[in-house]
Amino acid sequence: MERVTQLGYLGIGVSDVEAWERFATRTLGLQVHEPDADGTLFLKMDEYHHRFALQANGHDDIDYVGWEVADEHALKAIRGQLDAAGIEVTAGAADLAAQRRVVDLIAFDDPDGLRTEVFYGPLVNYDQPFASPRAISGFETGTQGLGHIVLVVEDVGQSIHFYRDVLGMRISDFVQTSRMAPAGSASPRMAFFHCNPRHHSVAFLAASIKPRLRHFMLQTQSLDDVGSTYTLCQDQGVPINRTMGRHTNDHMVSFYMASPSGFEVEYGWGARTVDDSTWQVQQHTTGSIWGHRAPTEQPVAAQG
Structure with a gap:
């Protein structure tokens, strides 16, 4: 297809x-x-x-x-x-x-x-190359597209059928963890889809909340770009909703900030890619290997 x-x-x-x-x-x-x-x-x-x-x-x-x-x-x-x-x-x-x-x-x-x-x-403007207003190395796009989006849906099963069996995307993996589910979520199970080597271009989370756009992700070409932007958010007073961390499924090192519209923007670097000739669908029970803590989450002090 x-x-x-x-x-x-x-x-x-x-x-x-x-x-x-x-x-x-x-x-x-x-x-x-x-x-x-x-x-x-x-x-x-x-x-x-x-x-x-x-x-x-x-x-x-x-x-x-x-x-x-x-x-x-x-x-x-x-x-x-x-x-x-x-x-x-x-x-x-x-x-x-x-x-x-x-x-x-x-x-x-x-x-x-x-x-x-x-x-x-x-429309592609090679005669007007991208020029960031900031001193960053740029973004990973090309054949991988602009990044990824995470959408809130009523029925993950319906979305799986449509995006896999009609639009031709492929499942990368599933993540099932209550930590990733917002209030009002019907199920913490998320489905991640790819249509090129980017680990996922879209993911779905079952919930009855607004907005439907949970976040969009921008992937930079340098880890320093992520770190400098993290510091810039602190300097500019941009709310950081999740601290620096590394995801279990795509291995992205990233953090989440609040946009002016309320939904989040994930800003990251270093995600692994998918090779369809060898990739096998996986499942995960945690969203992150480390980090991605909410501001209210404090580490428990060691006892003894």
Whole structure:
């Protein structure tokens, strides 16, 4: 079957665009690129025209997600798989494709109603290379896409079926731990999916809470970038929701900060990659090998 190849872009609705612009540039190190006529704020992190599109609609949540495929033939194949699964699909209009800066796309809702787009032919600006406002080495993107997202869903099983059997992604592993489950979670079991060598491009957590976007992750090219950003958050007063730590499944060294919209941003380095010829699905009962402590979690003093 045909499969999507990478997480291409995210559309996020926000309440405070100015706060997001400051956060994205001064803290995350993203580059503002060519704001649209309708006020959409585009954020750049590599040679793609943009990876994030922020709209001032007050949602403070993910509005849509764009998954890339290789070409027109792959897009038609994905359309056929969606049709076979009984998913209502809308062909991308020329004006929408122009707004997204892609050659063509299709749109539909995933099992939880998230607006999902599959596209090919992104606008790539090699003549306008990424220039971070901060002194960082840059981000791991390329064939691995912009990073990953973790989404809250009603039914993890439905998401597994759709993203594996319709969009062609593959399961990397499962994590089942009460520590990772937010209040109101129906199940602490999380499913992690990959569509390229990145360990996961999307993960799902069953819960009945908002926002549906639990966090998005940016992977830097240097551990120093993570450490300097951790210190910068402390200096700027950006809340750190989880301290530095290393995850059990992708081995990412990272920390979590609060965004201006309330959901989290994971900022990390050093994740392992997936080779489909040898990878075997795993399960884990802890989310982290070490660290990733909440500010309220204090170590217990040794006795004796």
